[in-house]
């Protein structure tokens with residue numbers, strides 16, 4: 001079984017700041033570093049580190065070769081990462097002294113996906129292969145329709161949440177992996193009521209497995225077949241340095257077990273440990289632990 005991440009590759013410009021800049025404020029940063037990121041790239045690295053045979057499809061610009069390199073260093077197949085004569089996507093990330101972040105995105109080449117590229121990529125995948133999508137590229141609706149028609153298993157992380165996600169028919173998705181803010185927006189239920197969020201979304205899309213991550217409060221999962229709800233506390237492994245990419249780490253590790261139908265509670269615990277390690281390290285993709293590191297906890 002293969003896993004395909006059709007998604008974003010970003011250059012993350014990470015600024016260390018004492019606090020997140022306020023409206024109207026000009027703030028000096030303490031440090032700047034350019035790191036590999038993008039929800040697509042991060043989740044591809046996490047899936048691969050969690051043991052999946054992982055392929056990445058996406059678009060980089062003239063400045064993005066190091067994004068392809070980091071994927072290859074992490075055993076992700078980059079045959080479908082194409083290079084354009086444009087500017088790669090990037091993210092301006094402020095990380096404060098508590099490790100919290102705020103992110104501004106520039107889509108760049110991530111938003112230049114075309115129908116021929118979709119057809120070329122999907123022609124290499126079969127029924128039962130996993131497709132993982134986020135909301136940082138264009139043409140999501142077409143990718144989902146074509147992948148479903150082939151019988152691929154479609155996972156969506158609807159992040160960042162915006163009108164594009166609202167327009168999608170989520171009945172075409174097999175598993176939705178969202179945080180509490182995205183869950184609240186999709187369901188219209190307060191983010192303080194996670195199980196109510198799951199009930200509401202299940203009421204509309206009852207063939208979709210639902211994973212809701214809750215930051216420090218852990219995660220909750222609803223299996224659509226049994227309607228059983230599973231809960232997992234967050235697992236503190238390292239002191240928090242940088243939370244960027246923690247959700248991507250959780251997503252990759254959880255899906256690697258979910259697609260193989262491993263026991264739910266066990267894979268939720270494994271994903272929580274993986275993200276608990278990631279928050280203790282700087283950066284997004286470079287903070288993702290190996291399966292061995294996770295299994296040692």
Ligand code: RIB
Pocket residue numbers: 008010011012036037038039042090091103136244245246247248284285
């Ligand atoms: O989820 C973290 C990622 O969000 C960062 O790597 C950044 O590129 C943005 O896409």
